[in-house]
Amino acid sequence: MPVRKPPVPRLVLDNVSCMRNAQQILRHVNATLHDGSALVLSGTNGSGKTTLLRMLAGFNKPTAGQVLWNGHDITNSGVFHQYKLQLNWLALKDAIKDKFTVLDNVLWFELLEGKEGNSVPALELMGLGKLVKEKARMLSMGQRKRLQLARLLAMDRPIWLLDEPSVALDGEGVKLLEYIIHGIERKGGLSFAPRIFLLQWRMPWF
Numbered sequence: 001m002p003v004r005k006p007p008v009p010r011l012v013l014d015n016v017s018c019m020r021n022a023q024q025i026l027r028h029v030n031a032t033l034h035d036g037s038a039l040v041l042s043g044t045n046g047s048g049k050t051t052l053l054r055m056l057a058g059f060n061k062p063t064a065g066q067v068l069w070n071g072h073d074i075t076n077s078g079v080f081h082q083y084k085l086q087l088n089w090l091a092l093k094d095a096i097k098d099k100f101t102v103l104d105n106v107l108w109f110e111l112l113e114g115k116e117g118n119s120v121p122a123l124e125l126m127g128l129g130k131l132v133k134e135k136a137r138m139l140s141m142g143q144r145k146r147l148q149l150a151r152l153l154a155m156d157r158p159i160w161l162l163d164e165p166s167v168a169l170d171g172e173g174v175k176l177l178e179y180i181i182h183g184i185e186r187k188g189g190l191s192f193a194p195r196i197f198l199l200q201w202r203m204p205w206f
């Protein structure tokens with residue numbers, strides 16, 4: 001009888017350590033993530049949550065251990081070239097173009113991704129449907145965060161790295177984020193394959 005091999009985990013943190021300025025920030029971190037899973041990073045200020053996310057985004061290299069994507073070390077330049085195209089990165093700095101409309105701030109990224117048709121449903125899902133023609137500079141902090149999330153939904157890349165995604169969101173915004181992470185949001189024609197989420201989360205986890 002043929003034996004079916006278990007699937008290779010999409011992402012593996014293999015004994016990862018990180019030093020910054022001679023200070024040990026991360027020590028022997030291990031995690032295995034398959035499609036459809038979420039890893040929530042919580043901890044005290046300065047404990048290394050952002051450092052870990054930045055490492056997964058390729059901004060810092062581990063000083064020991066490795067991050068494997070489909071079994072390949074992401075610090076290998078050929079691998080990184082492909083890996084970075086898998087990332088939906090949400091940072092505290094929002095990279096929103098104030099002079100563009102709300103819609104164009106999402107549409108441009110969707111088009112660059114070679115996709116179409118997701119921008120308006122993503123903005124509607126995030127409660128910004130009535131603001132699509134407004135300039136982004138008109139948006140409040142929470143609305144800017146919603147715009148960032150709409151952009152990620154429209155780009156629909158498989159690995160989501162979210163640094164403090166709940167900051168500035170109201171209760172309803174947090175609920176939407178929870179639905180997205182749980183993969184149960186199917187409103188407005190948006191649906192996507194199981195994704196991996198790694199996120200820094202301050203509030204008690206849902």
Ligand SMILES: Nc1ncnc2c1ncn2[C@@H]1O[C@H](COP(=O)(O)OP(=O)(O)OP(=O)(O)O)[C@@H](O)[C@H]1O
Nearest residue numbers: 020021025043044045046047048049050051052200
């Ligand atoms: N660019 C840097 N150079 C040197 N040390 C840094 C740098 N960035 C962060 N650190 C240090 O790394 C440690 C971890 O920082 P990090 O930002 O990862 O923490 P965090 O868990 O995300 O904190 P917070 O909850 O406050 O956001 C801190 O001690 C910080 O001083």
